[in-house]
Amino acid sequence: MTLVRKALAVALFAILFAITAWLSSPTGSSYSYGVAGQSLDQSATRSPDLKGAYRFEKGGWVYVHLEGTPHQIGYQHGYLLAPEILDAFQAVKLRDTHDTHRDWSFFRQAAREMLWPRIDREYQEELQGITDGLKAKGVAMDLDDVVALNAFEEVADYYVPWYDAQHKVANAPHLVSPGNCSAFVATGSYTRDHRVVIAHNNWTSYLHGERWRVIFDIAPQHGQRILMDGFPGVITSDDDFGVNSGGLIVTETTITQFVGWDPHGKPEFMRSRKALQYANSIDDYVRIMLDGNNGGYANDWLLADDKTGEIAQFELGLKAHRVWRSRDGVFVGSNWARDPEVIAKDTTFDPRNPATSPNARRTCWDALMEQNRGKIDVDMAQKFMADHYDAFEKRDDADERSLCAHVETSPRGVEIWDWPPYYPGGAVTGKAMDSTMAKAMSFFARRGHPCGADFIAAPFLKAHSEYAWQASLLRDMKAGPWTRFQSGDH
Secondary structure (H helix, E strand, C coil): CHHHHHHHHHHHHHHHHHHHHHHHCCCCCCCCCCCCCCCCCCCHHHHHHHCEEEEECCCCCEEEEEECCCCHHHHHHHHHHHHHHHHHEEEEHHHHHHHHHHHHHHHHHHHHHHHHHHCCCHHHHHHHHHHHHHHHHCCHHHHHHHHHHCHHHHHHHHHHHHHHHHHCCCCCCCCCCCCCCCCEEECHHHEECCCEEEEEEEEEHHHHHHCEEEEEEEEECCCCCCEEEECCCCCCCCEEEEEEEECCEEEEEECCEEEECCCCECCHHHHCCCCCHHCCCCCHHHHHHHEEECCCCCCCEEEEEECCCCEEEECCCCCCCEEEECCEEEEEEECCCCCCCHCCCCCCCCHCCCCHHHHHHHHHHHHHHHHHHHHHHHHHHHHHCCCCEEECEECCCCCCCCCEEEECCCCEEEEECCCCCCCCCEEEEEEEEEHHHCCCEEEEEECCCCCCCCCCCCHHHHHCCCCCHHHHCCCCCCCCCEEEEEECCC
16 A cells, blocks of 8 residues: 555655646646647757747647748748658658559659749748758658649649640640639628638648648748738648738639749749738739749739728739729639630630639629628638539439539549549638638638538548548548637647
């Protein structure tokens, strides 16, 4: 009995000591400066680059607060998210090399020779900071890897097909630009309070999408504060959904069957981050995105200025672009180009085919907006993101034509994006925000299918052996709850 009592006393003392240490820490949280809930180590405590940074998990998301100089923000990013970045990097590397028939050295060379020289110094320092933060956690990724990871939305699907065509590469794989996301922005007579409501769901492969689970709260040395969702290791949102402290709200959907690339342009991942950080108006955003446009990751940007109540659709092609604006209207996106000049000069897209995913969802969006005119709010926006109506079949069917996509259920796949039948991809996140939330730099986010359904990898792979090449990294994607996040959350 004496030994038992002594053991209990020692255990109790250890618990009380741990609680006391936690309460006396600068933030009162063992997550600060740590990775995945690990406690601080002495080197992390002493590092000035980690001052003010922290992470925690909520609703299936990893929330990270980053602040300071560009290098400090990058270092904090790399250090706090080191396990997630390494994991995401492996998934991106697998997909990019498989689809393009190129080894990873091709992507590293593109990052080093084409992208890096055209990145602003501020973001070069941030990317170097990510590399240094990873190194401090023992992750063997160098600067070329980090830059290539940041360009994962533009190099494989835009640069490589352009390169193959320019160099007349024999037996080049058939590559087309993707079509990602369903989104809308509304104001005036369309919304319940006549102010802005915006929402978005991200479409991508489940290989990437299960890993798309970071909420970034960034307080940079210069420019606006940012709250956005994002992908581990990437300096921009990339899907894109965010708000800045200047009242600018941003999202987008990708332009289907886009063709073009300017090797002398600035990387899209840098321009989109710069625009969210420095734009104070819709005009600012357009100007920054046009400066050095390389054609990579071409999008229809849906924008709102909460200061004025104005919304806009900014269709950014390489050879053509156009902006529509309204203080009483709605703009929707589902991967179709709208401007005839953009369609003719920058795409091979057919806007008249009602059976394709972009056009079927556009029909659905138009109906939802008119049916709910004057009633749209954040709660309704969340329901829109989970909608399963197939406007071509005229029935509910969770497939490639529904706003909440489940391409893994479709025997058709999405041919125009080169997604084969039963492709493991679809809607992987949902986000929604209104003017009141934007003022507080806050939004709702749901990880996984916005409808709440789960994707389970093992039975899928058993039924579809054609995707066995993903087996080592394809994971279950389980939906979390709609969760509210705010700048400065702890």
